[in-house]
Amino acid sequence: MSTFIIAEVGVNHNGDLELAKKMIEAAKAAGADCVKFQTFKAQEFVSDANQTYTYRSQGVEVSESMMAMFKRLEFSKEEWREIVAHCESVGIAFSSTAQNRGDLDFLLGITNLPFIKVGSDDLTHLEQLHYYASKGVPMVISAGMAYAYEIEDAIRAIRDAGNSEITVLHCVSSYPTESHEVNLKKIAAIRDAFGVKVGFSDHTIGATAAVGAVVIGASVIEKHFTLDKNAPGPDHWFSVDADELKEYVRAIRFIEKAIGSGELKPTKRELAMRPLARRKVVAACEIAKGEALTQEMLAYKRTSTAAHGALEPKEAHFILGRRAASAIAKDMPITLELLL
Numbered sequence: 001m002s003t004f005i006i007a008e009v010g011v012n013h014n015g016d017l018e019l020a021k022k023m024i025e026a027a028k029a030a031g032a033d034c035v036k037f038q039t040f041k042a043q044e045f046v047s048d049a050n051q052t053y054t055y056r057s058q059g060v061e062v063s064e065s066m067m068a069m070f071k072r073l074e075f076s077k078e079e080w081r082e083i084v085a086h087c088e089s090v091g092i093a094f095s096s097t098a099q100n101r102g103d104l105d106f107l108l109g110i111t112n113l114p115f116i117k118v119g120s121d122d123l124t125h126l127e128q129l130h131y132y133a134s135k136g137v138p139m140v141i142s143a144g145m146a147y148a149y150e151i152e153d154a155i156r157a158i159r160d161a162g163n164s165e166i167t168v169l170h171c172v173s174s175y176p177t178e179s180h181e182v183n184l185k186k187i188a189a190i191r192d193a194f195g196v197k198v199g200f201s202d203h204t205i206g207a208t209a210a211v212g213a214v215v216i217g218a219s220v221i222e223k224h225f226t227l228d229k230n231a232p233g234p235d236h237w238f239s240v241d242a243d244e245l246k247e248y249v250r251a252i253r254f255i256e257k258a259i260g261s262g263e264l265k266p267t268k269r270e271l272a273m274r275p276l277a278r279r280k281v282v283a284a285c286e287i288a289k290g291e292a293l294t295q296e297m298l299a300y301k302r303t304s305t306a307a308h309g310a311l312e313p314k315e316a317h318f319i320l321g322r323r324a325a326s327a328i329a330k331d332m333p334i335t336l337e338l339l340l
Helices: 017-032 066-072 075-092 100-108 126-133 148-160 183-192 208-216 244-259 270-276 313-318
Strands: 004-009 034-039 054-056 061-065 094-100 116-118 139-142 166-171 197-202 219-222 280-283 298-303
Touching: 004 017, 004 148, 017 075, 017 139, 017 244, 034 075, 034 100, 054 066, 054 148, 054 166, 061 066, 075 270, 094 100, 094 116, 100 126, 116 126, 126 139, 126 148, 139 148, 148 166, 148 183, 166 219, 183 197, 183 208, 197 313, 208 219, 208 244, 219 244, 280 313, 298 313
Parallel strands: 004 034, 004 219, 034 094, 116 139, 139 166, 166 197, 197 219
Antiparallel strands: 054 061, 280 298
8 A cells, every 4th residue: 555645735825715725836846745725824823822832934033023923824614625626627636734623623624524633732632633533523632742642541541432533643743853853663553553544744854864764664744845945934945845845855756666575586577587597507617528527617608598407506416427418518508418
């Protein structure tokens, strides 16, 4: 089964509907399976209008009102309908992290979500998790910043709602995530501890960690992307651009095929190579009819033709002392038919 790759727009659309549509097209062109947004109303999750948020943008630190920033990044209901319709016309799955119950109800009212995504910030919002899970849609939850008991509580809340379709994304909530922080072994640990599907919400630079995650068993990969790393906003600078997203998808698709089955046998192309690459037992000199073979008369070389029945080096000891049935030319592959 191929890895489900989510191109995470997040808020990198900067509140611009046309930019959002271009990002949908770019995600499709890159080969992603899904493009995901974030649906929210700033006043419903920011409590203090005076609270500031500091982030890196265009090479410098920027501080601004958190309320003003998120307000600027909202879409109207009509704009969301346009975004969903554009995903349908382009041919890519749409999803969005719903910040609150009303946001989820709205999204479910305008489209069939392939999954409901809950971010790491809401992993401990168990009542809301239960409500989301009750919708009967597969759940994808990120487990950044979490202890094992918090992941367990979240999974229990979902299962208590009668929903067993759960994928937990290993996530490190630092931007970007450094190599020593990644800890990909968490993916298998989560799967084995809780009996769920697993994935990776990737905040590293590049595709290396994602490739490793797929090898370990991640079935879902999520990656932030942008059309311009130098655009104003909190997430652009650490996101992949459109060309990088295409390469990111290519790397994942390559490793999916490269993992293979583990079956211990040659490939079809290797079978064709064997007659050319493997050494055979050949005559090291002219051997006269009736002459008994000695070790000095044998050499081990590649042959220009796939001589039928030519012996492999490991079989040479079986023919020592046997006599030539006819003259054998130097470098001729030796077969049992040539011997008495």
